[in-house]
Amino acid sequence: MTAQVTRSDASAVGLADDADIDAYMNRLGQAARAASTVMRRTPTGPKNAALAAMASRLEAARGEVLAANDRDLSRGRDNGLDAALLDRLALDDKRVDAMIEGLRQVAALPDPVGEIDGLHYRPSGIQLGQMRVPLGVIGIIYESRPNVTLEAASLCLKSGNACILRGGSEARESNAAIAACIGEGLADAGLPVSAVQVVATTDRAAVGRMISMPEYVDVIIPRGGKSLIERISREAKVPVIKHLDGVCHVYIDATADxxxxxxxxxxxxxxxxGTCNTMETLLIDAPVAATLLPRLAAAYAQHGVELRGCSRSRELLEGILEATEEDWYAEYLAPVLAIRVVDGIDEAIEHIERYGSHHTDAIVTEQYGLARRFMAEVDSxxxxxxxxxxxxxxxxxxxxxEIGISTDKLxxxxxxGLEGLTxxxxxxxxxxxxxQ
Amino acid sequence: MTAQVTRSDASAVGLADDADIDAYMNRLGQAARAASTVMRRTPTGPKNAALAAMASRLEAARGEVLAANDRDLSRGRDNGLDAALLDRLALDDKRVDAMIEGLRQVAALPDPVGEIDGLHYRPSGIQLGQMRVPLGVIGIIYESRPNVTLEAASLCLKSGNACILRGGSEARESNAAIAACIGEGLADAGLPVSAVQVVATTDRAAVGRMISMPEYVDVIIPRGGKSLIERISREAKVPVIKHLDGVCHVYIDATADxxxxxxxxxxxxxxxxGTCNTMETLLIDAPVAATLLPRLAAAYAQHGVELRGCSRSRELLEGILEATEEDWYAEYLAPVLAIRVVDGIDEAIEHIERYGSHHTDAIVTEQYGLARRFMAEVDSxxxxxxxxxxxxxxxxxxxxxEIGISTDKLxxxxxxGLEGLTxxxxxxxxxxxxxQ
Incomplete structure (x- = not known):
């Protein structure tokens, strides 16, 4: 296998017309499985060498990558993509620099593969431990951001996995150009280029097949909007590591500083x-609400944050909208905040359990016992x-x-990060x- | 909730006729979810007290449990169950003693819940660690052995989970009698009796519903034959921790003692x-085959083990059957062994990768480098x-x-054991x- 193979694979965009998507995906799957048995045994040195070579190749192909991205952007504008999507799609010199720096950072991370924990003697005389090993083949399905192609490839490579990457159709030329650099970097380091494969068709049937071949793919990681992730979780025949809502809370206790x-x-x-770890609902303990809410409202006003409150908070803050039942469930991803006055930690935890998404929740308190309870009792x-x-x-x-934030429990x-890929x-x- | 509730739940066998299995399973699911939020916060003391109380209750109800088991056995004989199945179903004083001892052993295990690993400072000044917490609600589906009811309940309880247990229909009276002891033990310790619920209908639709309610069940663990496990894995809408084949190998290298x-x-x-960790195929390095195979064959003959060999081993061992392609894939679970002469570790690893089930594989060698390679390269x-x-x-x-042996990777x-339930x-x- 040579770098040329990857170049031609990556430029095979348009295979969608080719009808036999299943056969194409099976070929990718077989090649990934074969590459994974090589990658599993590849020591740290060659993996880091491949990351460094990818960085050099990307540096050398900077012009080509930016030109491909320009073509994606102009097609996107023609197709009427909104500004936020175009922004996520856009690459510039600064973003390419960040991608190259990202490769260097992943190379600098300790290699998790082969690490043995807890080796100890059992009464039978055997020594028992647990060795960290790659998962095998990881399928990643993502949307517009082309830098995810490189990030995902580098994390899968460093953790000894092979991967199949399926980016958004709006980024297809950017992804193909980046995939070429990845393939050349792998070849430069003497590693199989099929350790990282970018799906070269934008046909949605490719996703359907990718999530239904447990013989070739060990886990699927979808990154994108909630509807994409829900669809994939529902239809997958392969384990999925997923990230759904981030309805995060801060509870300010009466003892807080x-x-x-x-x-x-x-x-x-x-x-x-717009991030999943942004607070969406503020819970405030009744004894400090009158003192703190006006100060908070003034600070939020400076940032242009719209407040929606429960009836008790509306008595303290004039002119804010009433929060409805939907507001407590809402992941606004916007300058909007729901506020509720509660009577103590029990009511706060009850609210978080009922309306939260088990992503990230915080307490502000100076009381040891409450800190300890919140840590133990909030299931996020x-x-x-x-x-x-x-x-x-x-x-x-x-x-x-990070390759994502999992809201799953298993x-x-x-x-x-790397550990989650092992x-x-x-x-x-x-x-x-x-x-005996 | 009182112990009486459990008694009546457990004796509700026959609800199958009742048509609304889904509604019944939903009620179990809701009760389990509610119990899981209590169990998650329950300290070690009351959990161990419940285990001790279950032991006392089982001791006191020993006669009832054995009588219920007798009724299951006699119905099983009437229904023509085979001897192996009847043996797995049967309880006697010794097995009840072992069940009681098992409860004491689980009580003696360290509580994994709340254990914090790796707490350390980050450059931002936050302290970061990882706390072990229960999964939530665990559904366990098993076949004839009634002692699994108590084993599974005790492990789920100790790990802070609620559970829904679905045993085989042939053991339904035994399971109901054991469930009554479990419920009484929970009530004695002041814990919610719905922390452990035994499905009181033998209708198969109950399983279909149990594996399709992610809102109430966090993980399914099927224990039983391969066809049961395959069906559940295929149909489940909930993550499954499963155990499939155990096609285990021993590779004897030329440098072996x-x-x-x-x-x-x-x-x-x-x-x-009959166990999954039993060797099914022996791989032997060519240079020692002539010396060792006759000695091995003599030993196996004493145990009545039938040998099936590759052509090279058949040259060394007269009168043994030729192993076919199916033999290399076979999990005999019987006194039958496939034998293959290989040329070194590469061929051995290749064979294990191709035909094995990634369960358990061993090398016998005195050479450091080969031991190190086998450990790193065999993906079991x-x-x-x-x-x-x-x-x-x-x-x-x-x-x-143990609640099972997982052949999954995730x-x-x-x-x-307990850790896998957290x-x-x-x-x-x-x-x-x-x-910043």
Missing amino acids: LDKALAIAVNAKTHRY SSVMVNASTRFADGFEYGLGA HARGPV TRKYVVLGDGQVR | LDKALAIAVNAKTHRY SSVMVNASTRFADGFEYGLGA HARGPV TRKYVVLGDGQVR
């Missing part, structure tokens, strides 16, 4: 509006004391990079032991 | 025939050096008890940190 509470509540809402992927919900993020958690929960097998070292 | 090799190869095959849930495959077991691994791989959430401890 009010300056910390103010800083956290403002940061959790206004640092970025991240539970925080006196910190902004915005910290729920792979980079902030030191995972180096396997991976919360930000998913599993552990038992290793037994003996000296001739047999079972 | 031949006495150890002999002991391991005999133990791995003959210690028990347990990989062993110089030890019998029969060690792949929750008790031998020190898990205290979440749990290999023997599944997940981890991130905890963040701050002092007012906000994201």
Whole structure:
């Protein structure tokens, strides 16, 4: 296998007309499975060499990649894509620099593969431990952002997996150009180019097949809007690591340090509006509501955040809309905040359990017992004391990079980095032991 | 909720005629979900108290349980159940003693819930760690052995989960009698009796509904024959932790200590025939085949094990059948062994990859490099050096008890104990940190 193969695969956009999508996907699946057995055994050195080579190839092909992206953008404008989508689709020198820097960061991460935990002797005389190993073949389905192609490829490569990447049709030329750099980087390092394959057809049937071939794909990670993820979860015959809603709460307890509470509540809402770890509902303990709510409202007003409140909060804040039942469930992803006055931690936890999405929830308190209870009792992927919900993020958690945030409970929960792309097998070292 | 409720629930066998299985299962699901929020917050003390109370209740109800089992057995004989099935179904004083002892062992295990790993400071000043928490509601579907009812209940309880148990129809009276003891034990300890619910209908539609309600059930664990597990995996709308084939191999390398090799190869095959960690195919390196195969054949002959060999092994062992392609894939679960002479570790690993089930595979060798390669390269849930495959077991691994052996890669791989019934959430401890 050579770099040329990848170039031609990647430029095969338009195969959709070719009818036999299933056969095409099966070929990708077989090649990925074969590559995965090589990647599983590949030491850290060649994997890092491939990441470095991809960075060099991307640097050298910067012009081609940006030109391909221009073509995607102009087609997107012709097709009437909205501004937000065009922004996610757009690459420029700064974003290409960030992609190259991302490759260097992944290379610098410790290799999780082969790490053995807890090796210890059992009474039988065997030594038992657990070794971290790749999952095998990972299928990633994503939407417009072409830099996901490189991010996903680099994380799957470093964790010893093969991957099949299926980006959005609006980014197809950008993705093909990036895929060419990836393939050349793999070939430069002597690794199989089919360790990373970008699906070269934009036909939706390709996704249907990709999520239905457990013989070739070990796990599917969908990244994108809720409807995409729901559809894939419903139809997949392969395990899915998914991220659904982020309806995150901050609960300010009566014992809170009010300056910390103010800083956290403002940061959790206004640092970025469109992210899943942004606070969507603020819960405030009745004894501090009268003091704190006006200060908070003034701060939110400066940021242009619209407030919607329960009846008790509307008594303290003039002119805000009443929050309806739907508001408590809402993931606004916008400068809108629901506010509710509650009577203590029990009511706060009850609200979070009932309306939340088990993503990230925080308490602000100075009381030890309440901090301890909130941590133990709130069933969310991240539970925080006196910190902004915005910290729920792979980079902030030191995972180096994240392939997504899982709202599932099994396997991976919360930000998913290299470790989430691996599993552990038992290793037994003996000296001739047999079972009695 | 009182113990009486459970008694009547458990004795509601026959609801199958009642038509509305879905509504019944929904009620169980809702009750389980409600109980799981209580169980999640229940400290170790009351959980252990419930286990002790169940032991006392079972001791007190020993006569009733054995009488119920007698009724199941006599109905089973009338229905023409085979001897092996009747044996799995049968309880006697010794098995009841073992059930009571099992409860005491689970009580003695460390409580995994709330354990925090790796708490450390991040550059932002937050402290980050991962806390082990219950999965929520676990559905377990099993076949004839009534002692699974108590084992599964005790593991789910100790790991802070609620569970819904669906045993085989042939064991329904035994299961109802055991369920009554479980409910009374929970009530004695002040815990919700719906933390453990035994499905009181033997209608198969109940299983269909149980595996299709992700709103109430977080994971399904099927225990039983391959066809049951395949059907459930195919139809489930809930994650499944499953155990399929155990086609386990021992590879004896030319550098092996031949006495150890002999002991391991005999133990791995003959210690028990019907278990998933029993060796089904022996791979032997060509240079030692002529020396070792006759000794092995003599040992197997003493145990009445039928050998089926490749052409090279048949040259060394007179009168054995030729192994066909199907033999390499076979999980005999019987005193039959396939034998193949291979040329070195590469051919052995290739055979294991191609025909194995990724359950448990062992190498016998005295060469460091080969041991290291086998451990890294064989993609099975347990990989062993110089030890019998029969060690792949929750008790031998020190898990205290096992709810099954997972041949899946995600979440749990290999023997599944308390830890496999939990997940981890991130905890963040701050002092007012906000994201920059």
